[in-house]
Amino acid sequence: MSEILTFSADETKPDRAAVFENQGIPAGAGIPQDVEALCDAALRLLGEVATPRGILAQVSKPDFEVVYDGEGRNEPRTPVGDIFGRADELALFAVTLGERVGQEITQRFHANDLALGAMLDSAASAAADKLAELVETRFGEAFPANGRVGTSTGVLRYSPGYCGWDISGQRKLFEFLHPERIGISLRESFLMEPLKSVSGVLIAGPKEIHDVEMSYPFCDRCDTRGCRERIRALLAE
Numbered sequence: 001m002s003e004i005l006t007f008s009a010d011e012t013k014p015d016r017a018a019v020f021e022n023q024g025i026p027a028g029a030g031i032p033q034d035v036e037a038l039c040d041a042a043l044r045l046l047g048e049v050a051t052p053r054g055i056l057a058q059v060s061k062p063d064f065e066v067v068y069d070g071e072g073r074n075e076p077r078t079p080v081g082d083i084f085g086r087a088d089e090l091a092l093f094a095v096t097l098g099e100r101v102g103q104e105i106t107q108r109f110h111a112n113d114l115a116l117g118a119m120l121d122s123a124a125s126a127a128a129d130k131l132a133e134l135v136e137t138r139f140g141e142a143f144p145a146n147g148r149v150g151t152s153t154g155v156l157r158y159s160p161g162y163c164g165w166d167i168s169g170q171r172k173l174f175e176f177l178h179p180e181r182i183g184i185s186l187r188e189s190f191l192m193e194p195l196k197s198v199s200g201v202l203i204a205g206p207k208e209i210h211d212v213e214m215s216y217p218f219c220d221r222c223d224t225r226g227c228r229e230r231i232r233a234l235l236a237e
């Protein structure tokens with residue numbers, strides 16, 4: 001299976017709380033009216049310029065092993081390395097909001113409209129995350145149809161550059177997936193162009209395989225501990 005996915009602007013509109021969180025405003029904090037209005041403007045602008053799309057391709061475990069090994073720069077033990085062998089299904093994915101979003105952000109900064117530029121940047125980051133979540137959901141929904149997995153199955157995404165999977169892994173991922181087909185290219189630094197893009201692997205399998213401990217050496221240097229919330233949400237489903 002390999003398919004190009006399209007999304008409506010409404011589907012990818014991020015929650016305001018996620019936008020404010022990217023601005024460093026914690027959930028539940030009182031938001032001044034002018035900041036609310038700025039968020040409205042950023043979301044409206046994002047809806048006008050975003051062209052969200054994605055690409056998804058199932059991958060066998062032997063092929064994924066090659067992708068994951070990448071340039072040989074991963075940490076010796078990682079969550080992905082520990083999990084993928086126990087998966088039922090794997091798929092590579094990439095999603096993007098399209099090039100106009102980045103251009104619009106740059107334009108706002110050049111025009112000295114820093115507040116709107118920063119809010120648009122936060123909104124676009126939240127929308128890119130939401131887009132990746134949508135692909136996760138679509139991949140999970142594809143399974144009941146082919147009878148491969150049931151309600152105890154959980155799908156989570158993992159990306160190069162996080163949790164010990166070196167960002168140089170992007171090279172092999174691009175060689176297998178060809179996200180150029182939806183307008184994403186890879187810079188020498190392994191960052192994607194457009195910047196508001198997300199790539200990685202979707203791992204589907206018994207929910208408990210994702211429930212890793214924070215016992216990896218690099219977890220000590222992790223500011224976000226983002227795995228905890230994702231695992232909690234998955235196990236609660």
Ligand code: SF4
Pocket residue numbers: 079162163164213214216218219222223224225226227228
């Ligand atoms: S604590 Fe941080 S580095 Fe460790 S697994 Fe969780 S998200 Fe990854």
